[in-house]
Amino acid sequence: MARHKQTESSNNRVPIPTLERMATYLRLLSDLEAAKVHTISSAEIEKQTGINAAQFRKDLSYFGEFGKPGVGYKVSDLHQRIARILKIHREQPMLLVGAGNLGSALVGYPGLREHKFTIAAVFDNNYAKIGRMLWDHEILDVNRLKEVNERVRARIGIIAVPASAAQEVADRLVDAGVTAILNFAPTILRVPPHVVVRNVSFLQELAVLSYHLEHEEDRPVISSMHQIDGV
Incomplete structure (x- = not known):
């Protein structure tokens, strides 16, 4: 048991793509448990997620032994272990900066609470918003961020502000003790080495989708031209 626990705590050596896939497995397992x-089986996981069964087994191998050959995996056990690996088996408070449309959508999203992520406080610098309620949160002055986090002790911060304000917000979050940032602003943040940043760019994802659409539209035309050339 001691060796097993040590293996699961060594996430700093695990590749980021593996952790991303672990989150995908967790989402599937939640649905299966429900x-x-x-x-x-790993073959069924491949069918459900599109992730190769061998890749699935390799991802799990970073964290110890799972399942039994010829038997497969117990859904509830695998779900609990992956939740522990990703540290979402316990409440994870977060700070949200930006009380606009995106911030409102994030606060109202029920999936966060279902996976034990809770927005503990919401901040903004717009005096027209400060003091108002956003769902069940009072919008606080961003200048109180450090003060509030001395009580909340959140390590995750969410940035939902325009790009021009994002770096200042990131600096405030780091100063308040946040070491992981989910950044929705379309800009690159400069943070200390101990701080992890994950960027969520709608424009980037749409650009990738646009490329794939164009690629699919071109493919039949090219195929047709090849047939004509071969006649």
Whole structure:
């Protein structure tokens, strides 16, 4: 048991793509558990997620031994272990800066609470918003960020402000003790080495989708031209 616990705590050596896939497995397992599915094989996980079964087994191998050959994986056990690996088996308070449309959508998103992520406080620098309620949160002055986090002790911060304000917000979050930032602003943040930043760019994702659409539209035309050339 001691060796097993040590393995699961060594996430700093695990590649980021592996952690991203672990989150995908967790989402699938949550759905399976809700559907009263008790066991699942790596082949079925490949079918459900599109992630190769061998890749799935390799991802799990970073964290110890899972499942039994010929039997598969108990859904509830695998769900609990991956939740512990990703540290979402316990409440994870977060600070949100930006009480606009995106911030409002994030506060109202029920999936956060379902996975034990809770927005503990919401901040903004717009005096027309400060003091008003956003869902069940009072919008606080961003100048109080450090003071509030002395009580909340959140380590995750969410930036939902325009790009021009994002770096200042990141600096405030780091100064308040935040060591992980989810950044929705379309800009690159400069943070100390101990701070992890994950950027969420809608424009970037749409650009990738646009490329794939164009690629798919071109493919039949090219195929047709090749057939004509071959006649």
